[in-house]
Amino acid sequence: MKARFVLRASTPWWRGPLLVGAAALLTILISAIMIRWAGGAPIPAVRYMFISPLQSRFGFTESLLSATPLVFTGAAVAIAFRAGYWNIGAEGQLLAGTIGATWVGLHAESLPRFVGVPLILLAGALFGALWALTPALLRTRLGIDEVVTTLLLNPVALLIITGLLNGPWRNSESGFPDSDVIADSTKLWIIWPNTRVHFGLALGVVVIGLCWWFVGKMSGGLKLRAVGLAPNAARIAGLPVERTLLTTALVSGGIAGLGGASEIAGVAHQLTTGISNNFGYTGVIVATLAALSFIGALLVALMFGVITVGSFSASRALEIPSQIGQLVQAVLLITVVSALVIQKYRVVWTTKRSEGRK
Amino acid sequence: MIDVTEEIISSSLRIATPLALAALGELVTEKSGVLNLGVEGIMYGSAFVGIATAAQTGSLTAGLIAALLSGALAGLIFAFTTVTLGVNQHVAGLGLTLLMISLCNTANRIMFTADGGQVRVDPWQPLNFGGPIFSQYWLTYATFLLAVPFVWWLLWKSGLGLKIRAVGENPEAADVAGIGVAKTRYTAIIIGSLFMALAGAFITLAFVGTFTVNIINGRGWVALALVIFGRWTIGRLLAGAALFSLVNAGQLQLRLLPSFADVPFEILLALPFLAVIVGLAISGRNVPYPGAYLKPYKRL
Numbered sequence: 275m276k277a278r279f280v281l282r283a284s285t286p287w288w289r290g291p292l293l294v295g296a297a298a299l300l301t302i303l304i305s306a307i308m309i310r311w312a313g314g315a316p317i318p319a320v321r322y323m324f325i326s327p328l329q330s331r332f333g334f335t336e337s338l339l340s341a342t343p344l345v346f347t348g349a350a351v352a353i354a355f356r357a358g359y360w361n362i363g364a365e366g367q368l369l370a371g372t373i374g375a376t377w378v379g380l381h382a383e384s385l386p387r388f389v390g391v392p393l394i395l396l397a398g399a400l401f402g403a404l405w406a407l408t409p410a411l412l413r414t415r416l417g418i419d420e421v422v423t424t425l426l427l428n429p430v431a432l433l434i435i436t437g438l439l440n441g442p443w444r445n446s447e448s449g450f451p452d453s454d455v456i457a458d459s460t461k462l463w464i465i466w467p468n469t470r471v472h473f474g475l476a477l478g479v480v481v482i483g484l485c486w487w488f489v490g491k492m493s494g495g496l497k498l499r500a501v502g503l504a505p506n507a508a509r510i511a512g513l514p515v516e517r518t519l520l521t522t523a524l525v526s527g528g529i530a531g532l533g534g535a536s537e538i539a540g541v542a543h544q545l546t547t548g549i550s551n552n553f554g555y556t557g558v559i560v561a562t563l564a565a566l567s568f569i570g571a572l573l574v575a576l577m578f579g580v581i582t583v584g585s586f587s588a589s590r591a592l593e594i595p596s597q598i599g600q601l602v603q604a605v606l607l608i609t610v611v612s613a614l615v616i617q618k619y620r621v622v623w624t625t626k627r628s629e630g631r632k
Numbered sequence: 633m634i635d636v637t638e639e640i641i642s643s644s645l646r647i648a649t650p651l652a653l654a655a656l657g658e659l660v661t662e663k664s665g666v667l668n669l670g671v672e673g674i675m676y677g678s679a680f681v682g683i684a685t686a687a688q689t690g691s692l693t694a695g696l697i698a699a700l701l702s703g704a705l706a707g708l709i710f711a712f713t714t715v716t717l718g719v720n721q722h723v724a725g726l727g728l729t730l731l732m733i734s735l736c737n738t739a740n741r742i743m744f745t746a747d748g749g750q751v752r753v754d755p756w757q758p759l760n761f762g763g764p765i766f767s768q769y770w771l772t773y774a775t776f777l778l779a780v781p782f783v784w785w786l787l788w789k790s791g792l793g794l795k796i797r798a799v800g801e802n803p804e805a806a807d808v809a810g811i812g813v814a815k816t817r818y819t820a821i822i823i824g825s826l827f828m829a830l831a832g833a834f835i836t837l838a839f840v841g842t843f844t845v846n847i848i849n850g851r852g853w854v855a856l857a858l859v860i861f862g863r864w865t866i867g868r869l870l871a872g873a874a875l876f877s878l879v880n881a882g883q884l885q886l887r888l889l890p891s892f893a894d895v896p897f898e899i900l901l902a903l904p905f906l907a908v909i910v911g912l913a914i915s916g917r918n919v920p921y922p923g924a925y926l927k928p929y930k931r932l
Contacts, residue, residue, distance in 0.1 A: 279716065281930070312742045360722055362669075408909070418916040421669070421722065422857045423909055429850035430902045437898030555730055562723050595741035601734040607727045608713065615717045 279619040289617040297609035305602050314592040322588035323602070327580045333587070335469035339541060341579025343368070343550070345478035346533025347557025348564065348571035349485050354526035355566050356489060358502035359519050363409060363424025365554025367402040367527040369431035371534025373438070374401030376545040379456025379538060380443070390459035394539045395477070395532060402531015403524045405431065410523035414516040420523070428554065436547050443545065453545040462540040474536030479572065481529055486568040498522055530554060551582075552600060559607045565614075578603060640881045642764040646839070648877035649772045650675070650831035654855035655862070655869050656783045657827030662859055663787055664820035665800035665924035666714055669725025671828050672852025673732030674706045678832030680736035683843045684743060686753045695753070696833050703829020704822055706732060711821040715814050718928035729852070737845060744843075755841035769838040771830070779827070784866050786823075796820045801923040813929045831855070850905065857908045863919050875911055880904040 305323070306316035327333035347364045354361035361367075374397035382390045409423035439451040446454055462473040489495035500508045501518045509515045533553065542549055560578060564570030585599030654671055661668045668674075678699035686695030706728060713724040744751040760767040787793040795816045798806040803813045831851070836843055854876060862869030883900040886892045892900070 279930075308738060312738075362722070362726065412909075412913055412916075416913060416917050418912050419860060421667075422853065422860060423912065425853040426850065426857060426905050426909055429853075430905045433898040433902040433905075437896035437902075440898065441896040552730075555726070558723075558726055559730065562727075593746075595738050595746075597734060597738040597741055600730070601738050604727060604730040604734050608709075608724070608731060611719050611723055611727065612713055612717055615719050619717075 276624050278622045278624055279616075280622050282618055282620050285617055290614070293613035293617045294610055297613040298606070300609050301602060301605045304605050305598060308598055308601065309588075309592075309594050312594040312598075314588070314594040319588045319592050319594060322591060323581060323584035323599070325584075326587060327583040332469075333583055335466055335471050337576070337579040337583045338466075338471045338475055339469075339579070340582040341575045342472070342475045342478055342540065343533045343537050343553040344556055344560050344575035344578050345475070345482060345572055346536065347530055347553050348560035348575045349478070349482050349568060350526045350529040350533070351557045351561035352564065352566045352568055352571050353485050353489065353498075353529070354522055355561060356502050357498045357519060357522040358505060359410075359413070359523050359526070360421045361406065361409075361424050361523060361526050362421055362558060363406065363427050363554070364526070364530040364557045365550060365552070366424070366428040366431035367405045367530035368534040368537075368550055368554050369428075369435055370405035370527075371398035371402040371531025372538050372545055372549050373431075373435060373534075374398050374531065375460075375535035375538040376443070376453055376456065379460045379543075380454060382457045382460050385457070385459045387459045387461075390457065391462060391473075391539065394456070394460040395535050398535020398538070399528040399532045402534060403528040405531065406523050406527025410520050410527075413523070414520045432547070435545065435549070439545065439547060445544075451547065455544050456538065460539055461543060462536065470541055472536075472540035474533075474540035477532070477536060481532065482568045482572045485529075489568070530557070556600075556603060559603055562607060563610055636885060638764045640878065640885055642767065643881040643884060644874065644877040645765070645768055645772055645776070647880050648873045649769070649775050650834045650839075650851055651855055651858060651876060652775055652870060652873045653779060653831035653834065654828045654852060655858040655873060656779060656866075657824035657831070658855050658859045659824075659862070659864060659866070659869060660783060660787065660796065660820050660827070661824035662922060662925065663793075663800045663864065664796045664817045665803065665922050665927060665929075666817055666821060667721045667725065667926055668710060668821065668824060668828075669722060669856070670706060670710050670728030670732070670825075671725075671855055672848055672850070673729030674703050674825050674828040675832035675835070675848045675852050676729070677706055677732040677736055678703045678829035679836040679847055680740060680843055682833035683751055683753055683836040683841075684739070686837060687744075687751050692753065692756060692837050695837055696830075699833035699837075700826055700829050703825045703832070706829075707822040707825025708818075710825070711818045714928065715817045715821070718930060721926050721928075740843060740845070750842055750844070752842050753837070755836075756838045769834070771834050771838055775830075779830075780866060780870065783827075787866075792816075792819065797922075799924070799929070803924050803927075803929040807929070807931060817929075828852070828855075854905070854908055857912055860916050860919055861908070861911050863915075864922065868915075872908070872911060876904050876908055879907040 309316045309319040327337045350364045375394045378394045378397040409420045412418040413420040443453040445452050497513050497518055501515050560571050560574045563574045582599050586596050589596035658671055681702040682695040682699030685698035686692050710728050713719045714721050756769050758767045758769055795811045799813045799816045807813050858869050858872040861872040883903050887897050
């Protein structure tokens with residue numbers, strides 16, 4: 275007997291949600307197995323991971339905080355992928371943004387805050403865009419695959435940070451490889467009193483809104499989508515394909531870099547080698563699960579914020595590894611993406627006899 | 633001076649071993665029309681599974697076999713999602729990489745580092761046939777003396793290789809000619825994954841003898857670049873691996889020089905990555921991608 279996937283003539287409306295639900299259940303089942311292996315009780319752990327962050331004010335606001343960088347990287351990846359530019363370098367671009375932001379933060383002692391804050395954010399965006407420039411130029415001028423070059427620059431950005439922290443930016447008080455604390459004038463405002471939720475989240479929501487408005491409603495956005503859907507047709511229609519790709523790549527890098535600045539100026543207040551908890555790569559998951567919709571990316575980022583906080587509280591309460599949070603996100607990506615494809619097909623079992631009869 | 637040169641060549645061969653193995657695996661995969669961005673994750677997985685098994689059983693051979701099995705399993709997952717389901721290959725590959733990395737980090741935490749420890753084994757020792765250049769791990773000899781000619785024979789001389797190239801260039805025509813497209817792509821992906829797994833196992837079982845987070849550190853992405861740099865030919869792919877490894881071995885030597893004492897070594901560590909990008913910029917133009925690159929095949 276052999277299984278064959280045959281395209282459905284029509285897909286009933288309930289199959290998509292049903293299969294995505296099944297994918298989520300499968301993900302929870304796989305995490306439960308890992309939790310069991312780690313010696314924890316799966317049912318309380320699953321409750322800690324997915325539900326308890328939403329039951330307290332502290333858990334909820336910490337989830338918003340964890341979601342903040344993912345809002346930026348999710349938007350950065352989504353806008354690039356919409357144009358058919360496979361930017362998998364959001365990780366490096368976010369890290370470059372943290373470098374630019376820290377540089378401003380360390381040299382902005384005497385500025386007033388309404389100058390310091392725009393400056394640190396601008397520096398982050400600029401460094402992120404600069405980090406995206408080389409792969410974008412190589413792609414648009416020489417036709418070199420951006421997947422490989424953006425990927426290769428991710429470890430380079432981390433190495434530069436490590437080099438800076440072991441060299442010129444080593445902490446002047448403790449001597450540890452983390453930078454001094456940035457100037458007060460460049461720290462972002464707390465927008466929810468008595469929590470750590472900062473202006474970066476509001477900025478991220480604005481970025482999402484702008485992306486949605488530009489890509490969905492503006493003629494430039496229409497060009498971007500046309501280039502992404504059918505580059506050859508767009509070229510024949512006279513659209514500036516290369517220029518659109520270059521601009522999109524720089525905007526994407528800038529958004530990721532802005533996310534880096536938001537982390538430095540909003541919550542970390544200093545550069546460390548662990549400043550990015552895989553935010554750039556997770557952004558690819560966020561954008562993909564959102565089917566490249568910006569509003570969807572915002573929602574998935576918030577959900578991932580909950581999972582991140584949940585996995586840390588589960589880890590503290592039940593002594594299971596907090597790395598399980600990232601595992602859940604990766605499994606969710608593969609199962610949901612598979613489910614979305616499966617919903618379009620039905621399985622036909624063929625035996626030797628039915629094959630011959632055809 | 634001679635000593636330094638010999639030292640650089642010797643460590644280049646060592647550095648090139650996992651890159652060449654992973655790039656050969658990616659080459660076989662891409663020749664069938666499939667891009668496997670899971671290469672970094674498959675290496676990460678086999679590096680961990682290899683050393684974890686070796687530490688539990690006390691046998692490096694058992695570790696190597698387990699590493700190969702983990703590679704085949706990961707390849708099977710990737711083949712199912714991309715070939716059977718036709719999921720976007722960028723997403724499926726990157727998803728596999730993130731899955732393997734988070735899975736191994738979790739398992740590493742549970743098995744070894746929960747109480748502050750670290751997994752360690754006595755790694756393979758180099759076999760010395762005289763001089764630093766001919767003092768290499770057995771897997772290094774095997775890579776350049778066996779794996780390279782094997783992949784050349786497999787892709788360009790064997791019947792299976794003809795099928796792989798056919799489904800990679802024009803799956804419709806291959807299907808009409810009676811070649812099972814899905815079966816051939818599954819085979820190519822799994823053979824490729826086995827080579828990637830060898831590369832990962834080499835790093836923990838020979839190179840370092842321990843496992844730390846982020847141990848592959850972009851080597852998989854370099855392998856990916858080498859395939860494009862090599863324009864899907866073995867000779868140029870090896871030339872690319874040699875370039876990366878020479879720059880890498882060179883920066884290891886530079887670090888020892890007093891005049892470079894002030895340069896943070898991380899900056900030197902970044903040089904090989906930049907060298908690969910420069911290499912791509914020079915020779916990655918108008919490269920002949922396999923005809924069916926990135927395109928899933930469905931009979932309608």
